[in-house]
Amino acid sequence: MSRARLHHEPLLLPFAGLLVVLALGATQYANNLGFFFTFWLATIAAGGLIGLRRKIEGITCRVLQAESGFEGTPLQLVLEMRTPQAISMQLGLASEPRQPLHLVAGEARPLTLGLPARKRGVHAPGRLLISGRDRLGLMRAEHERTLGGRYWVYPAAHGERPLPEPAGRPPPAGGDEFEGIRPYRAGDAPARIHWKSLARGSTLQTKQFGGGDGLRHGPRVLDESRLADLPREARLSQLCAWVLACETQGEPYALRLQSGPSVPLGQGLDQRLRCLRLLAEAPRA
């Protein structure tokens, strides 16, 4: 790990000058109280400066969460900060404004920082700059940490086009046949929740219907080639909007990009995440 860099603050030189003047004055006038307070002031300053670098380097930070989201929405980074000694510091991601944080010794404190606005794609949070002053504000130590973790910026979800119709014959109304229940998975549509079992005191269950793979009433394929008349980024935005629409409606869907990669038919949080990540990572035109 690199060492913290020390910078002097504007107050350092005037302060040093003050100490010299005080010492000279105390000598000139043989002033013992002057000596005492000068020594004390110098000790306090020196004490703050000596441990400063170690103090800053001793701060540990862990990425708890780097939030993924759509282009244009503010995203947040949650860090957990911990320090062996109480300290006041300023921190911020490189090129972002810093914000003050006051930590008590031993306390682990979650800290939320805004992630810089980025274009769609996969990003690393980058470097965190921690800077702290000594007690009297004479010097500043700066330490750069490379943060782990990564986050996706998805294309902004918007578009006017209606959802593509499922391929093949539309399923007959009410034709779904109940086949059983399975444990609830995050992202299952509320309509499919088996409320009765919940009422009996069991855990959350989801109803499964015959031919649940959806193939029987035709897969809904979100295909980029259907949007050939739009520019690339607009196409990705439209696909994004469609993914969200399908999720809202609780229908399975597949995604196919013109450049080749595709996500097979599916539904739920995982499906949504895979599709959005694919869209975020799609090469630019």
Added chain:
Amino acid sequence: MNPGRMNPAGESAPSPAFQHRLVMVLALVLAPHVLHMPPWISLLAGLGLLWKALHLRGLLPPPSRLTLVLLLGGGIAANWLTHGGIVGREGGVSFLMLLTALKLLETRNRRDAGITLLLGLFLLLTLFLFDQGPLTALWALAAFVLLLGLMTDLASQREPRSWREQLRRLAPTLGWTLPVALLLFVLVPRPSAPLFGLPQSGQATTGLSDELAPGSITDLSRSDEVAFRATFSGAEPARDELYWRGPVFWHFDGRRWTRQPDLPRPDTLAVQPGSRTFAYTLMLEPQQAGILPALDRPLDAPPGARMLIDQDLRFPHPQTGRQLIPLHSSPDARLDPVLPEGLRRQALRLPAGENPLLLDQGQRWQALPPRERIDAALRLFREQGYRYTLGPPALPDQDGMDAFLFDTRAGFCEHYATSFVLLMRAAGLPARVVTGYQGGERHPDGYWIVRQGDAHAWAEVWMEGEGWARVDPTRAIAPERIEQGLAAAVPQSAGELPAALRRDFGFLHRTRLQWDGLQTRWNRWVLGYSLDDQRRLLEALGWAGSVRWGLWGLLMIGLIALYALGRLLPRLLKRDSRTRHDKAWARFERLMGRAGIERLPGEGPRALIQRMERERPHLAPAMRSFIESYLDWRYAAPEPTHEARARMNLDALRTMLRKGA
């Protein structure tokens, strides 16, 4: 967060709350200076603070740059007129006060605020140039801590907190730096001389001077400032022997006495000690003229001082600091059995054409033997209705002593000493006036406090074969002045006497004496701590080498020892955490016991809680909080917060039980 505006580096300007606090703390710093500085500068600085306070409340616009420059210029000009520049104590401090107030007025960003704080620290410590008493030190300590608190707030960009919170947060830093600062104070070698020549002006103290005019001692007698304190080792002289010898005067021009030029006493004129010798230490307050009052008659000059031809001890420079001076005196020492002719002539000179009645009176005694001439004059004072008073009538410029002797007949010691010396000279005896202090107050702690109010003037007459003999004409008129002090000799009601010399407020006086005891120890061990003490310290430790090297070496050892102690102490204090668990639990059980709750044999914490929920439902929630945090602390991950929460819950439980009881 911070409502101030942000600059590009993400730093916010000092908030109004911070600036308010700054104004308050600076007011604390400035306040004691008002006692020492001219009123106009205090007023100007005070107005600066007021303007800032009003501006922060939105009642006044901030001063424009032009206004600030004009104020600064005006202040400097006024300062120049009052003090002749910024060099020297008064001028420098005035300038600093002005600068601090103006810098505060123009404080807008963090840097300004930092500089204002540094100026405040500087200004605070200049207070010690005027006064280093224990109360001043306490005041300065408070202001010092507050200034440091503001500096840390500024450095960490926090809003100012409550004073208590501020102190609590600073306490650890102050706590560990204090021993280091004390170590530095004790061991950093003190300079033995000022750096640059003489300080411009010494303290503006009253005291004996190199001139004696009618009224000068009278003025002093109204002051209860301490002149010096003396501690005798061994026997002490009687009260009426306590003549502290100061400047000696030879030349009288009809109005005022002046001294001989500073002639060192030649070795040939050795002082012959008498039968009794006293050894004592003088703790002399700072004074301008370099006068060293010593018990009559001093036998030798202490280091740094010299003895003048008239046995007057002098320092070559004004004395700015307090110091301890070892001295020896012998009251019955024989002085100048042989008087050189030049001095003899000077001791007989009378102002030409003045005081004819006095001359006539003296000349009538010329035929008498020397002793009887003296007695004749003393008899005159005793028998002709002379009065001893602090408020004598004014005397004419011409023939003033005639007017005193034959008309007003009321005077203070300088009148009696002057007229007596003139009478003796007219009668053919060499005589001179000696000023100094007489008496003093004995502190229960065993030292003498001599105040300016104890100033006195007496006479010395030279007689063949005997040398100079002390004659105190005041004693003939008011013997109680010599035997009991000034308070006994003048009417108390007149309000003439300084409080310290009065005897009528018993309680007040005792309190004053206790305070003087504290002050004396403070003066001796804090303010009077010097290179000499450092040398003695090294000697006590068995070091015989260079004092400076010894001190630096000792300082290094001390710092290393303190550092080691600082590293070790937390580990020693941090006892096994199991005992801390146990102690907390034991405390809980004691509390429960007081509330009449006993844990059943084999009943664990959880079982206890369940039972309490049935038996003591109002106590159960608080108990549950404690027990749960206690279990977390004891069995979950070792987080300091668990311990803190357990302790907090225990405290809450105790408070609840107290209220219930």
